[in-house]
Amino acid sequence: MAIHGIGMDVVDVARMKKILARDDRLFFRKKIFSPTEIKYCEQSVNSAERYSVRFAAKEACLKAIGDPSLPLNEIIVEKKKTGKPFLVFGGSIQKRVEGYHLHLTLSHTKNYACAVVVMEE
Ligand SMILES: CC(C)(COP(=O)(O)OP(=O)(O)OC[C@H]1O[C@@H](n2cnc3c(N)ncnc32)[C@H](O)[C@@H]1OP(=O)(O)O)[C@@H](O)C(=O)NCCC(=O)NCCS
Numbered sequence: 001m002a003i004h005g006i007g008m009d010v011v012d013v014a015r016m017k018k019i020l021a022r023d024d025r026l027f028f029r030k031k032i033f034s035p036t037e038i039k040y041c042e043q044s045v046n047s048a049e050r051y052s053v054r055f056a057a058k059e060a061c062l063k064a065i066g067d068p069s070l071p072l073n074e075i076i077v078e079k080k081k082t083g084k085p086f087l088v089f090g091g092s093i094q095k096r097v098e099g100y101h102l103h104l105t106l107s108h109t110k111n112y113a114c115a116v117v118v119m120e121e
Pocket of ligand 1: 049050053079082083084085106107109
């Protein structure tokens with residue numbers, strides 16, 4: 001067991017709120033987030049926080065893997081029954097993470113959203 005990579009990211013919730021407000025045709029949402037993520041965020045009273053923290057998770061994951069060119073929409077945050085979040089990956093990233101275990105933790109306030117990813121081999 002060894003740490004292959006670690007990544008963290010912080011997102012300004014006010015900035016995300018502005019992007020979401022301009023996204024009336026949902027292009028941004030659909031480009032970056034999965035249908036499950038969109039449903040979870042939209043159902044929340046503080047949806048900008050939820051989108052922000054998921055965006056942070058995707059960016060933190062790029063850092064842990066060490067490749068900023070990977071598509072964000074193929075890094076997906078899902079949740080266990082306990083509420084604990086975990087990452088699942090779309091086709092083009094699957095191979096990059098094969099044999100690794102990725103740990104994710106999230107935290108958000110009305111101002112900032114933060115995510116940390118640890119990639120373990
Ligand atoms: C789970 C818990 C730690 C979240 O902490 P929080 O300060 O409320 O909220 P944060 O912004 O830091 O974290 C929220 C994120 O934690 C994650 N989370 C939720 N349940 C989790 C769990 N069981 N394990 C790990 N992560 C969890 C989620 O991803 C959530 O974000 P999301 O809903 O957008 O996906 C907290 O709600 C909790 O259950 N604490 C236990 C202690 C307690 O009940 N204290 C209250 C009395 S003092």
